[in-house]
Amino acid sequence: MTAVLEISGLQKTYRSRKGARKALDGFDMVVEAGQVHGFLGPNGSGKTTTLRTLLGLIKPNGGRMTILGREVPQHLPEVAGLVGAIVESPQFFGNFTARETLSLLADAGGVDQRRVDAVLEVVGLRERAAERVKTYSLGMKQRLAVASALLKEPKFLILDEPANGLDPGGIREMRTLMRTLSDSGMTVLLSSHILAEIQLICDSVTIIAAGRRVAAGSVAEVLAEHRSTKVKVRLEPGVDMFGAAQALRAAGAEVTLEQDHFIVGNASRPAQITRLLAGHQIFVSELTPVTVDLESVFLQLTGTAPVEGANRQVDDVAATAGNGWGQ
Numbered sequence: 001m002t003a004v005l006e007i008s009g010l011q012k013t014y015r016s017r018k019g020a021r022k023a024l025d026g027f028d029m030v031v032e033a034g035q036v037h038g039f040l041g042p043n044g045s046g047k048t049t050t051l052r053t054l055l056g057l058i059k060p061n062g063g064r065m066t067i068l069g070r071e072v073p074q075h076l077p078e079v080a081g082l083v084g085a086i087v088e089s090p091q092f093f094g095n096f097t098a099r100e101t102l103s104l105l106a107d108a109g110g111v112d113q114r115r116v117d118a119v120l121e122v123v124g125l126r127e128r129a130a131e132r133v134k135t136y137s138l139g140m141k142q143r144l145a146v147a148s149a150l151l152k153e154p155k156f157l158i159l160d161e162p163a164n165g166l167d168p169g170g171i172r173e174m175r176t177l178m179r180t181l182s183d184s185g186m187t188v189l190l191s192s193h194i195l196a197e198i199q200l201i202c203d204s205v206t207i208i209a210a211g212r213r214v215a216a217g218s219v220a221e222v223l224a225e226h227r228s229t230k231v232k233v234r235l236e237p238g239v240d241m242f243g244a245a246q247a248l249r250a251a252g253a254e255v256t257l258e259q260d261h262f263i264v265g266n267a268s269r270p271a272q273i274t275r276l277l278a279g280h281q282i283f284v285s286e287l288t289p290v291t292v293d294l295e296s297v298f299l300q301l302t303g304t305a306p307v308e309g310a311n312r313q314v315d316d317v318a319a320t321a322g323n324g325w326g327q
């Protein structure tokens with residue numbers, strides 16, 4: 001596979017009278033051709049800074065970036081025509097219709113007017129194209145924004161939070177649209193906080209935390225690498241669950257009691273549980289791995305899982321869980 005986007009060692013420090021803030025600290029990312037690639041990170045982790053730097057809107061302090069094999073920002077003018085991007089919500093004139101809006105943008109960008117109908121069709125606004133934008137729902141405005149980015153027939157589409165503010169139906173439509181674009185051969189990079197969506201839409205992901213890459217690869221790879229070490233344990237009815245929990249805790253296990261079962265949080269070798277409990281004449285009737293999803297991987301890697309009784313501050317990164325017990 002060829003890379004449409006390659007970023008290595010990207011650095012950005014914002015300086016103001018209040019001091020310096022390192023937004024990107026040697027960040028790396030690779031997006032392969034034809035993929036829908038999810039760009040994930042908690043608030044303030046550096047996603048927008050990365051996308052704005054990529055588009056030449058911010059000057060980095062170090063690192064390398066290439067788009068479609070060309071080094072940017074030096075060669076941005078050569079590839080700009082092949083890149084469509086929505087990094088900040090575009091503002092449209094409310095009194096213009098979608099067709100007028102796109103027609104104006106096509107003229108301004110030297111794009112053939114025939115593209116207007118083509119992109120209206122792709123984003124599903126054909127039937128509503130003669131209505132004023134101010135009467136549009138948020139989802140329709142998002143579609144119009146995507147349509148505007150598609151006018152130039154880009155090979156690479158960059159979307160910052162395209163599903164932001166959409167209802168579940170709108171999110172699903174956006175998902176279908178992303179797939180349609182990818183099936184037509186386009187490479188799509190999208191940042192999002194909606195992890196369940198990313199898991200469904202994206203082929204691959206990059207997770208950023210505090211300006212550095214903390215995970216990357218296909219969704220399946222990232223999930224496999226961070227396989228849950230949690231297991232659900234159920235005992236025969238009537239067996240002393242508290243005694244079992246105590247025995248496991250004494251051996252270093254993290255045990256959370258639930259109503260009719262308990263969860264061992266750091267069970268990298270589940271056989272230890274059965275062996276240890278059997279040693280106490282306690283027998284297990286169910287031992288099931290707790291499945292991991294992108295959201296739990298994200299919370300684990302970025303240290304942003306909620307902490308009971310605390311209001312996590314934007315830059316707080318909690319310590320991540322340790323490795324196993326009794327090894």
Ligand SMILES: Nc1ncnc2c1ncn2[C@@H]1O[C@H](COP(=O)(O)OP(=O)(O)OP(=O)(O)O)[C@@H](O)[C@H]1O
Binds near residue numbers: 048049
């Ligand atoms: N113009 C600026 N001046 C100073 N600091 C900035 C500026 N822009 C961003 N930052 C800081 O850089 C860090 C990264 O911000 P960035 O907007 O890239 O994060 P993000 O991942 O896009 O966050 P979100 O998901 O909340 O949009 C944050 O700590 C932010 O406060």
